[in-house]
Amino acid sequence: MNEVFKALADPTRRQILDLLKNRDMTAGEISDHFQMTKPTISHHLNTLKKTELIQDEKRGQYVIYSINTTVFQDVMNWFFGVMQSNPNHKGENEK
Amino acid sequence: MNEVFKALADPTRRQILDLLKNRDMTAGEISDHFQMTKPTISHHLNTLKKTELIQDEKRGQYVIYSINTTVFQDVMNWFFGVMQSNPNHKGENEK
DNA sequence: ATAGTATTTAGATAAACATCTAAATACTTT
DNA sequence: AAAGTATTTAGATGTTTATCTAAATACTAT
Numbered sequence: 001m002n003e004v005f006k007a008l009a010d011p012t013r014r015q016i017l018d019l020l021k022n023r024d025m026t027a028g029e030i031s032d033h034f035q036m037t038k039p040t041i042s043h044h045l046n047t048l049k050k051t052e053l054i055q056d057e058k059r060g061q062y063v064i065y066s067i068n069t070t071v072f073q074d075v076m077n078w079f080f081g082v083m084q085s086n087p088n089h090k091g092e093n094e095k
Numbered sequence: 096m097n098e099v100f101k102a103l104a105d106p107t108r109r110q111i112l113d114l115l116k117n118r119d120m121t122a123g124e125i126s127d128h129f130q131m132t133k134p135t136i137s138h139h140l141n142t143l144k145k146t147e148l149i150q151d152e153k154r155g156q157y158v159i160y161s162i163n164t165t166v167f168q169d170v171m172n173w174f175f176g177v178m179q180s181n182p183n184h185k186g187e188n189e190k
Numbered sequence: 191a192t193a194g195t196a197t198t199t200a201g202a203t204a205a206a207c208a209t210c211t212a213a214a215t216a217c218t219t220t
Numbered sequence: 221a222a223a224g225t226a227t228t229t230a231g232a233t234g235t236t237t238a239t240c241t242a243a244a245t246a247c248t249a250t
Contacts, residue, residue: 036210039229132241138239156195
């Protein structure tokens with residue numbers, strides 16, 4: 001879970017997720033959306049993959065990446081948990 | 096927004112948010128829940144404060160911290176965005 | 191005003207991380 | 221099998237970040 005949050009902390013990786021939400025893409029296609037080198041993007045893809053935020057599938061000489069929304073559920077649940085009921089915020093704080 | 100994600104990437108900071116979801120606390124009370132030194136916790140509190148995930152209020156010699164759920168909304172919205180409709184995932188991917 | 195408590199600031203250090211270049215691996219096509 | 225394309229691995233480098241100790245600031249109570 002900590003790894004997921006750490007993976008989400010990088011703007012490039014979040015952009016990759018934004019790309020993959022529209023359609024599955026090969027590593028090269030993803031790379032083309034950034035100025036960084038392919039090895040750098042490959043590293044980011046690997047980071048995302050380790051957390052299972054994305055998954056990959058080899059198709060010939062290409063590697064196709066796709067988003068895996070199941071992990072997002074867990075993160076969302078944490079957010080819901082935090083947003084639930086801080087007693088001090090029911091009614092505004094006393095002066 | 097990037098700063099918010101970076102702030103959430105640290106487990107200690109997420110624990111602080113978990114604490115504050117139950118009730119507002121002074122810096123010292125928060126500190127008592129961790130083995131780290133007070134300066135370290137103070138630094139984490141500052142990081143959270145800069146992103147407005149928490150806010151503080153001075154009360155005598157104490158500083159009382161509280162959660163600020165408004166920023167969470169923004170983060171949640173990003174998640175909803177990513178989870179929405181990857182066309183490749185409507186029906187399962189072709190073999 | 192002095193001593194005590196609460197918190198933060200400053201400065202240092204070590205670990206983690208994003209990025210690069212060069213090289214390796216894997217597949218495809220001629 | 222040789223050449224070309226796609227992707228990853230390895231190793232190096234600079235930056236960021238979590239943490240510490242020591243010191244400063246701010247308030248309270250004697």
